[in-house]
Structures are given as structure tokens and as C-alpha cells.
Amino acid sequence: MGIYKGQTPHIVEGLYMCNGKYHKVWKTNFNMPVSYLWCGNYTMCHGWVSSYDGIMESTSRALAANGICPGFEVAESIVTYWWCVTDGSSLVGNGCLRQCWTRGSTVFVSAATPAYINISTPGPGYWQWQFWQMAYMTGLDSDEVCIDSYYCADTRVQQVSGNDVSIPNCNLNLYWGDVPSTARCSSTYMGTIWVDGSDLHFINRNCWEHKMIGNYIGSGGTPGAIYIDTNHYINWVGCTGNIYRACWRLCQFCSTFSNSSGPNPNPGAGYAGALWMDGEFGWTHLAYIGCDGAKYITGAGRDPIE
Amino acid sequence: MIPVKILTSEEAERLGLKKPTKKSGFGIKGVGCVVQGKHGGEGKLMEEIILRENGDLELVFMDPEREKELKSRRQFTGYLKQFTKIPEGLK
Numbered sequence: 048m049g050i051y052k053g054q055t056p057h058i059v060e061g062l063y064m065c066n067g068k069y070h071k072v073w074k075t076n077f078n079m080p081v082s083y084l085w086c087g088n089y090t091m092c093h094g095w096v097s098s099y100d101g102i103m104e105s106t107s108r109a110l111a112a113n114g115i116c117p118g119f120e121v122a123e124s125i126v127t128y129w130w131c132v133t134d135g136s137s138l139v140g141n142g143c144l145r146q147c148w149t150r151g152s153t154v155f156v157s158a159a160t161p162a163y164i165n166i167s168t169p170g171p172g173y174w175q176w177q178f179w180q181m182a183y184m185t186g187l188d189s190d191e192v193c194i195d196s197y198y199c200a201d202t203r204v205q206q207v208s209g210n211d212v213s214i215p216n217c218n219l220n221l222y223w224g225d226v227p228s229t230a231r232c233s234s235t236y237m238g239t240i241w242v243d244g245s246d247l248h249f250i251n252r253n254c255w256e257h258k259m260i261g262n263y264i265g266s267g268g269t270p271g272a273i274y275i276d277t278n279h280y281i282n283w284v285g286c287t288g289n290i291y292r293a294c295w296r297l298c299q300f301c302s303t304f305s306n307s308s309g310p311n312p313n314p315g316a317g318y319a320g321a322l323w324m325d326g327e328f329g330w331t332h333l334a335y336i337g338c339d340g341a342k343y344i345t346g347a348g349r350d351p352i353e
Numbered sequence: 354m355i356p357v358k359i360l361t362s363e364e365a366e367r368l369g370l371k372k373p374t375k376k377s378g379f380g381i382k383g384v385g386c387v388v389q390g391k392h393g394g395e396g397k398l399m400e401e402i403i404l405r406e407n408g409d410l411e412l413v414f415m416d417p418e419r420e421k422e423l424k425s426r427r428q429f430t431g432y433l434k435q436f437t438k439i440p441e442g443l444k
Contacts, residue, residue: 095384133392139428144383160383160404163435167422172391175399181383238361252362273357282354314370320355323365336370338355 056126060101075351077329104219111225118331120186124200137167140209245285252330257347261291279337295350316340
């Protein structure tokens with residue numbers, strides 16, 4: 048008979064899911080919709096995650112040198128809590144799954160989720176596990192990663208009632224240096240969009256200037272022109288007449304982290320070409336209506352589901 | 354190609370182009386599962402739970418063996434109370 052419990056925490060740049068999907072955090076915009084983040088097959092070792100990309104705990108990084116700007120995610124705390132009973136044992140109790148990011152002694156973001164652990168085995172020769180897998184991102188913002196400092200992902204399960212289901216805290220540390228300023232420009236400029244050289248610049252809803260670097264697709268355009276192509280990508284013409292296409296776009300889901308129930312917003316093709324700085328999700332992206340009448344989002348940073 | 358017409362966020366909202374804010378917040382922020390097996394053998398998925406961003410806890414799947422075992426311990430009803438949504442067959 049036995050009762051075992053523990054946690055497997057990481058700080059990562061992204062996750063490979065068991066269903067073959069890749070969820071990227073590093074250098075993506077705040078809270079972009081991600082399709083099917085929590086979907087896939089189960090394995091006893093990993094739960095939903097097949098592997099981690101860019102494990103960064105106990106390391107140091109120079110953020111500015113890596114092209115980070117305010118409004119970009121920089122890391123994800125991913126933790127798998129587990130409880131196991133064997134050979135006729137049982138474990139029944141309530142706990143609170145806690146996950147937070149700290150800077151020194153300051154907790155700058157935290158989440159607490161109640162969990163009812165209830166596992167039991169039929170008898171000798173059997174085992175039963177219960178898993179909980181949680182993820183929590185942090186990004187460059189005046190409230191989050193904003194100064195050169197040690198940062199820490201703190202994960203734990205606190206006991207609430209019943210059998211002891213608590214799991215001691217684990218702190219994963221890393222040092223971020225050369226953290227760029229998170230200062231905002233005047234709100235007067237919010238929504239401004241322009242072409243500078245080969246790139247598309249705009250002031251997002253957080254009043255940060257973001258720069259989209261597109262893929263070169265041709266020449267002969269009218270400098271400064273912006274349009275939506277038949278594949279629903281934003282195109283723009285650079286100062287020398289070269290035409291560029293945005294590296295990514297997403298047809299909007301109804302969720303911050305995954306698609307979920309609810310209608311896909313489709314105002315109709317009559318609105319095709321309408322473009323604005325959106326105030327949904329992380330306030331960091333451009334929204335527009337594609338040729339098919341659906342709402343799309345794009346922006347600076349990397350495609351979160353490459 | 355469609356020329357872009359730049360709107361303010363307020364204009365987009367007035368035209369009904371923005372997704373209603375109330376629709377966000379229903380994604381998934383955590384998952385849980387219960388797996389059972391014999392020593393030296395493969396595990397069998399007994400239960401699957403998802404936690405929504407709005408705090409809703411949904412029971413997606415429960416194996417009949419798990420249901421029977423919880424009922425034998427007289428904990429089935431109490432266990433289900435934590436969920437805001439359960440499969441039709443368990444109601």
C-alpha cells in the first residue's frame with residue numbers, strides 16, 4: 048500500500064502537445080488565442096504535453112538583445128501536479144492549486160484553483176493516479192517583467208480539507224537582464240498605423256509601438272498602401288515599392304488560450320477591409336475583417352501556433 | 354485585394370465587428386485526469402476534467418468503472434457537486 052504525490056514544474060518557451068500541436072509563448076503577443084492547447088492523448092509520464100521547448104529555469108537571459116518589446120510574452124510556467132495510490136490505498140481531500148510568478152518578494156501574478164482529489168484502488172496489484180496540469184504565462188509589462196531582476200515561478204498545492212493532498216512549493220528561478228523599458232507613449236497616438244522602411248508600425252491599445260516585419264512577396268506597389276489579400280493576410284507596400292505580407296494571422300477564436308464553444312465572429316464580407324486596434328485579449332494586436340467576412344487578428348511578435 | 358479602411362476601436366464596436374467580450378474567458382486554463390492500471394501494465398483513462406478560464410470545472414468523461422467505485426464509497430454524488438457541467442449519461 049502506498050500514497051505518493053509530487054509535482055513536475057518547468058519554465059518554458061513553448062509546449063509540444065501530444066496531439067502534435069505546438070504552443071509557443073516566447074515573443075508572441077499577449078494572450079493570443081491558441082487552438083487546441085489542451086487537447087490530445089494522455090501518457091503516464093507527461094499528461095497532455097509531449098515535450099517542452101526552451102526550458103529556461105536557473106538560467107539568465109538578456110531580453111533586449113533578443114528583440115523583446117512590451118506586450119510580448121516571455122515565458123510560461125507549466126506544472127503537472129500528481130497524486131498516486133497503490134494496492135488498496137485511497138486519498139480523498141481538497142486542495143488549492145497555486146501558481147504564481149514573483150519578482151523578488153513581490154507576487155505580481157497568481158492563480159488559485161480548488162481541486163478535489165479522490166483516488167482509490169480496487170485492491171492489491173493496482174495503482175491509480177490523478178493529474179492536474181496548469182500553465183501560466185508572463186510577459187514584458189509594467190506589472191510583470193519590467194526590470195532587471197531574478198524572477199521565479201512558484202507552484203504548490205495547499206491543503207484545504209480531508210486527507211493531506213498538499214504538495215510543497217517548488218521555486219524555479221531565472222534572471223532576466225537588459226529588460227527594455229515598458230514605458231507607454233501618449234494615448235493620443237493609439238491606433239496610429241504607418242509604414243516605415245519595409246515594416247508596418249502601429250501603436251497598440253496598450254500604447255506601445257509594435258513593428259511587424261513581413262515576408263517580401265513582390266514589388267511595384269504604391270508606398271504606404273495597406274490591403275487584405277484573398278488569403279486574408281494583411282499586405283503593405285514599403286517605402287521603395289516592395290510588397291510585404293504579414294507572417295501570420297489567426298481567424299479569431301472565442302478564447303484567450305484555446306478555442307471553445309461559441310460562434311466564430313463573422314460580421315460578413317460587406318465589412319471586408321475594416322481594420323482597427325483591438326481591445327480584446329492582450330490589447331496588442333490588429334484586428335480586421337478578411338475577404339470571407341470573418342474577423343482575423345495579426346500583429347508583431349511570432350505566430351503562437353507555428 | 355481589399356483596400357484597408359482604418360477604424361477606431363469604437364467605430365468597429367459600433368459596427369458590430371468586435372467579438373463580444375463576454376465570449377472570451379471561456380477557454381481552458383487547466384486539465385486534470387485520473388488514470389488507473391495494474392503494476393507493470395498500461396494505464397486506462399478513468400476520468401477527464403477541464404477547468405475553464407471563468408472558473409467553471411467540467412467533467413468531460415468518467416469511465417463506468419470509476420463511477421461504480423465512487424458509488425461504492427458513497428462519494429459519487431458529493432464528487433459530482435464540484436462540476437458545473439457533467440456528461441449527460443451521468444446526470
